[in-house]
Amino acid sequence: MNEGAPDNTPATLGDLMNWAVVQLRGAGCDTARLDARILLSEACGVDASRILAWPEDKVTDDAVTRFRAMIARRIAHEPVSRILGKRDFWRHSFKVTADTLDPRPDSETLVEWAIECVTNSAGEVPNEVSNKAPTGASNAGKSPAIIDFGTGTGCLILSVLGDVPGATGIGVDISPGAVACARENAESLKLADRCRFVVSDWDCDLDRELGGKTLAAGFDIMLSNPPYIAQDEMADLAPDVRDYDPYNALSDGADGLGAYRILAGVAARLVRPGGMVIFEIGRGQEKAVHDLLTQHGFDAIEYRRDLGDIVRCVGGRKAG
Structure with a gap:
């Protein structure tokens, strides 16, 4: 990869890294060095630390070809996670496909809160945006029942189940492809015996898929990261998101609140008295979602902020 080197000069880890960083920076990639190191590690089958420690290591022609193809995809703004087909989230690695939303670190805010809800049985509920411990859900004991709408890769519910053994x-x-991916992730995490995945447009097909007895028993926690980006905001999204995440996982095609209008009613039907509903939301949507939950019988509404100090989740306890 060095300028002026003969075409048959063996490539090294250092050569490939330097070349890739230049290419990615030229394409406007803000994380050029990190992305290059992750992709080179995958293409060559070596630990990322080896790239730094032994940059003079020779690389096979097959690995060079794989790496060049990966960099070409990244230059086209395809996310690293989609190039690799996997994403690290919470404590696990999840398979990601074209049918699923790419899990993001900010969604771990919801996971953390849900885990607290099923492990804490009491606590003061703040009246303002904060990171204080929430009130626990009903039945916050050994076997809480959880339902996750718009599950995608299954990263939210599987992360919670992984930390709460009795749950x-x-x-x-709604996507059969997403449900298939979530089932694969459950299998790989050895959680398939504790989590079932079904295809349904919100709750339209749940009675048929699950049976009235399951739904009548209710759930202690309801989770959802629904499509919340307004249609008129889609054009402003980064191409890494806009061009690669499924449209229906990003936007409702309207004001971004359509899913919450449905799910607030679903929560009123499915969550047990004293149970919790927790939604991930978009910037500035907390008041609208707060009002929807209140209208459907939820109180003790509180919020959680993400890594960027933006209100990312709204939750409430079902009265009763």
Whole structure:
């Protein structure tokens, strides 16, 4: 990869890194060095630390070809996670496909809160945006039941189940491809015996898929990261998101609140008295979602901020 080197000069880890960083920076990639190191590690089958420690290591022609193809995809703004087909989230690695939203670190805010809800049985509920411990859900004991709408990869519910051994769950998604991906992730994490995934447009098909008895028993926690980006905001999204995440996982095609209008009613039907509903939301949507939950019988509404100090989640406890 060095300028002036003969075409048959073997490539080294250092050569490939330097070349890739230049290419990615030229394409406007803000994380050029990190992305290059992750992709080179994958293409060559070596630990990322080796790239720094032994940059003079020779690389096979096959690995060079794989790496060049990966960099070409990244230059086209395809996310690293989609190039690799996996994303690290919470404590696990999740398979990611074209049918699923790419899990993001800010969504771990919801996971953390849900885990607290099923492990804490009491606590003061703040009246303002904060990071204080929430009130626990009903039945916050050994076997809480959790349902996750718009489950995608299953990263939310599977992350919670992984940290709460007694919990069981159901993940719901309208996309058969997403449900298939979530099932694979459950299998790889050895959680398939505690989590069932079903194809349904919100709760339209749940009675048929799950049976009235399951739904009548209710759930202690309801989770959802629904499509919340307004249609008129889609053009402003980074191409890494806009061009690669499924449209229906990003936007409702309207004001971004359509899913919450449906799910607030679903929560009123499915969450047990004293149970919790937790939604991930977009910037500035907390008041609208707060009002929807209040209208459907939820109180003790509180919020959680993400890594960027933006209100990212709204949750409430079902009265009763």
